[in-house]
Amino acid sequence: MYWLTKEQLPLLVQKLAEEYKIFGPRHDRVSGEVIFDHLPDLSELDLQAAIPYNPPKFILFPHYEEILKYRYQPETKKVRIEQLNLLEPKALIGLRSCDLTGLLCLDRFFLDQEYVDEFYLAHRKKLFIVSNTCIRPFPQCFCVCTDSGPAAREGFDLDLTFTGRDYLVEAGSKKGQALVEELNLVEADSESLNLKKQIIDDSVSSFDRFALENKAWISRATNRLTTGFIKPEVWEYIGNQCFECGACSFVCPTCSCFNIEDANLASGETSRLRTWDSCSFEGYTKMAGDHNPRKPVEDRRNKRFFCKLSYSQSKKYLRPGCVGCGRCARVCPGDIGLPNVVTYIRREITGESGE
């Protein structure tokens, strides 16, 4: 463990900027909303900012991305397929532990299954991660229910914990360690280790005071979702509130469904685009000839929660698919963010009456 003074922070960022494209939390100039974004102006980085509106998944899995390009000339029967270079060193600074956990879920899903997703891998290859302990939860948070915060435990190169003025720094990898040494950071004593532990403990115990919007005690819901013993009426109740807007999927750190389309360009080339998709859309499972195996909205809705909480899906992520960031609850116009859905399922289990 090391100390990074407030004055040294810009040096760290500067140092990383020499090698990496820098991403981090900043305030949107128009709305004031905190967003996790590319930082052309490094001074905009705000590590004290609230949890960003969007998770950082777009950096590894962009909203839409050209994954390959081809030119086909029917007259000459010539095809030229161009594989694109997606590799770009990127540093993610100030990642909250929920978002880091989400990223690790994506790693396991895209890289550790039967097939490796080559496009995700290209983005992931040269990544530097600086996580940031939440010394106090935000109103929407429930990471303590999903075992993904308020402090990072794995997956970072450097982990920062704000102590009121300076930061305690933990190196989690060789390249993290090398950077710490390059910056000549002062080593922290054993008392500082206790200080970090104390800060995290204080944060956990302050959830009852500050994280008031959401609670999601997921374990019993997980059991029900896995075994499928949830009454159809519960899904109907949930489905009736769904606007099918897909916002929950788009702000979820672990949602990664995508679509692939070939777009013909004016240049005569064709761009194969991979774009975000959502299981809440009606066309998601529709096949050619208009046969759609999933029809009613509640049928589609329960798939998302199955994906987030069932044991079978957890086997892919090696943990639950929900990381407790509370974003889905924040954006859902129908008020069926994950915490509410968990509440409805628990209500059914305990036999309490619904609204």
Add this chain to the structure above:
Amino acid sequence: MVKNLVPIVSIPEVATIVDIRDEIEEVKSFYFTLDRPEIEEAFKIRSGQFIMCTVFRAGEFAVSLPFSPENDRKHISVRKVGKVTAALHQLEPGDKIGVRGPFGNGFPFEEIKGSNIIYVAGGIGLIPLRSSIVHVLQHRQDFGRVILVYGAKSSKELMYKESIREWQATENFETHFTIDRPEPGWSGEVGFVNHLTAKLDLPVSNTVAFVCGPPVMFNAVIKELKLKGIKEQNIYSTLERHMKCGIGKCQHCAIGRTLVCVDGPVYTYKQIRTLGEQI
């Protein structure tokens, strides 16, 4: 089931259409060879697998492979049903397509040696079963009774007439055909394929069944096979879904906890029944 050799995962390999045959109305077979000789050489499949086929400037679609893993010409048989397949139907010999795959688990072959096999197909449901039929007939001595029960709306809707004639020339291959309504000149059965299945004297013990066709036909046939005493774990089928990646990432083909592209497309009826979604 054995896992596959290395498939073409992300970037399509270019292939040339060498021959096109009209099968039935709106269905054509496209014979192809892969342009790069080393890829053509390495491209090995198992019955029941599928590829992602690119029609340049139109898009990509998932399609089952009807050819045998051994000594059979590479082809796909495709019904014109959407935007991309319509574009494919416009193509001529010499035109190029893109190929990724083969993907998916495939039908069991080694595991079922020594068994009787019943193939039950409805309409273009014969396409995904063709590969297994040809492969089994190529190893006829390794199997017990081999029976094809095949039904279609009309005689014009029966797929692979030429292949069927060849198969019928094979010793010990029983075939039973039915069409929905009587037709002049039709000497086979009339009625639905499930009714024909019910009537036939089929083996039950040491028997596996492969069933493929539209959902209504599928469910009706399963019912008959179960009534006869064939176990759910010995009834195989192959499922279709909207697929985008073929490698278990896009999630479009999720059924319950499985992904058709990597866990399927071949499932036993026992598995299908517990997927938790309609097929």
